[in-house]
Amino acid sequence: xxxxxxxxxxxxxxxxxRVFAPASDGTQVPISLTYRRDVPRDGRAPLLLQxxxxxxxxxxxxxxxxxxxxxERGVVVAVAHVRGGGELGRAWKDAGKLSKKPNTFSDFIxxxxxxxxxxxxxxxxxxxxxxxxxxxxxxxVLNLRPDLFRAALAEVPFVDVxxxxxxxxxxxxxxEWEEWxxxxxxxxxxxxxxxxxxxxxxxxxxxxLLVRAGWNDPRVGYWEPAKWVARxxxxxxxxxxxxxxxxxxxxxxxxxxxxGRYRQVALDHAFVLRALEDRKSV
Numbered sequence: 514x515x516x517x518x519x520x521x522x523x524x525x526x527x528x529x530x531r532v533f534a535p536a537s538d539g540t541q542v543p544i545s546l547t548y549r550r551d552v553p554r555d556g557r558a559p560l561l562l563q564x565x566x567x568x569x570x571x572x573x574x575x576x577x578x579x580x581x582x583x584x585e586r587g588v589v590v591a592v593a594h595v596r597g598g599g600e601l602g603r604a605w606k607d608a609g610k611l612s613k614k615p616n617t618f619s620d621f622i623x624x625x626x627x628x629x630x631x632x633x634x635x636x637x638x639x640x641x642x643x644x645x646x647x648x649x650x651x652x653x654v655l656n657l658r659p660d661l662f663r664a665a666l667a668e669v670p671f672v673d674v675x676x677x678x679x680x681x682x683x684x685x686x687x688x689e690w691e692e693w694x695x696x697x698x699x700x701x702x703x704x705x706x707x708x709x710x711x712x713x714x715x716x717x718x719x720x721x722l723l724v725r726a727g728w729n730d731p732r733v734g735y736w737e738p739a740k741w742v743a744r745x746x747x748x749x750x751x752x753x754x755x756x757x758x759x760x761x762x763x764x765x766x767x768x769x770x771x772x773g774r775y776r777q778v779a780l781d782h783a784f785v786l787r788a789l790e791d792r793k794s795v
Contacts, residue, residue, distance in 0.1 A: 519578065526550055527584060529574070534593075534620075534627030540608075542620045543600065544628070545574040548589040559789035560589040560634035562625055566597035566617040567646035568692060569606035579778050586786065589633060593624035595650070611694050612704050618653045625654075625661050637663050640785045644668035644725075645733060645765065652710025652741065655719060664721035664788035666781055669733045669765055672741040674709035675702065677734070685732060711737070714744045718751035721788040723781070727763035735759055756784070
């Protein structure tokens with residue numbers, strides 16, 4: 514079996530685990546966890562929970578060099594395999610699309626609540642992240658449970674759901690109706706309106722938020738995250754950091770080139786670590 518040698522990495526210092534969170538309807542939502550073995554299980558550990566949950570795409574767990582700086586600093590890295598993805602087959606995908614799309618968001622919240630309940634972390638030490646349709650997930654759960662999270666990363670987030678899905682001049686809109694629904698149909702509109710992040714911003718305190726956009730993104734227009742951030746700034750209460758980073762040379766996949774990629778990851782990590790630092794020990 515081929516093994517990739519990573520300089521300075523000792524796999525014996527880390528552990529992986531699969532746990533299950535009960536959703537509101539009794540469905541068991543898988544969560545993949547990676548952590549340094551000496552991280553305390555007392556609710557004090559910082560944790561980054563990631564998710565996607567769309568198009569039947571499986572959020573596969575695997576080794577990531579980019580996660581090591583967080584793991585080395587005691588951050589638990591977790592993936593919630595929510596409905597809408599393909600991890601448990603076609604039925605898992607179908608249970609998180611169209612009229613059943615809200616399952617994706619309630620699954621993610623259930624996963625976060627389970628991790629807090631089992632003392633993997635606490636709301637003040639919990640960050641979340643997702644990109645594209647995963648950015649929609651982040652935006653939706655922030656509106657539903659802003660009190661549950663300390664910080665959030667939303668990369669090229671699909672957050673202006675209804676306006677985008679009504680615009681048939683956008684190349685991907687019509688084929689995307691099979692995933693999200695057609696807002697010209699009242700029944701589809703009602704479901705989409707219930708979770709669209711841009712349309713559900715509330716006058717509440719939101720967590721720390723870093724939003725990324727790409728000027729040349731053909732899938733999620735840069736104006737979607739810009740509009741969302743503008744509405745958040747105009748509506749929310751509180752004064753937690755709310756940052757928008759629009760990369761003028763980037764597309765849907767973020768900055769190009771190794772250096773550009775690592776600069777982006779470094780900023781993400783700095784944001785998460787700053788938000789989740791234990792202020793009692795600073």
